[in-house]
Amino acid sequence: MQTNQQLTLAKMGCGTWAWGNRLLWGYNETMDQELQKVFNLCVANGVTLFDTGDSCGTGRLNGRSEMLLGQFFLAYTGTNQNNICIATQLAANPWRGRVNQ
Numbered sequence: 001m002q003t004n005q006q007l008t009l010a011k012m013g014c015g016t017w018a019w020g021n022r023l024l025w026g027y028n029e030t031m032d033q034e035l036q037k038v039f040n041l042c043v044a045n046g047v048t049l050f051d052t053g054d055s056c057g058t059g060r061l062n063g064r065s066e067m068l069l070g071q072f073f074l075a076y077t078g079t080n081q082n083n084i085c086i087a088t089q090l091a092a093n094p095w096r097g098r099v100n101q
Contacts, residue, residue: 009085013049014042020064027061032068039072048083053090 018025019035042048052065069086076084 007085008083010047010049010083012047013051013087014038014047016050016052016065016069018065019052019068020061022061027064035068036072036075039069040076040078043076043080043084044078046080046083048080049085049087051087053088 018027021027039050042050050069052069066086066088073084073086
């Protein structure tokens, strides 16, 4: 993105913490088709900002919501397709960045 470009975001976004979080939200992979429908419905209705992060998912599902958003984004072909924005962040967990890792 060039610095002289204007970024316009949706007035409402969709948080995806539960998309991959088995521990707190009971997620399992059988929900993925339903989550694709949720993504499609959001985007079609103008909710084009999706918030995620590397810790949105637990255990072996770490980062699952980011992977799902990538898949859903590539599969979506409807209204507002060019307005989709995915915001992510990195959790500064204490076990990251240790020597010899």
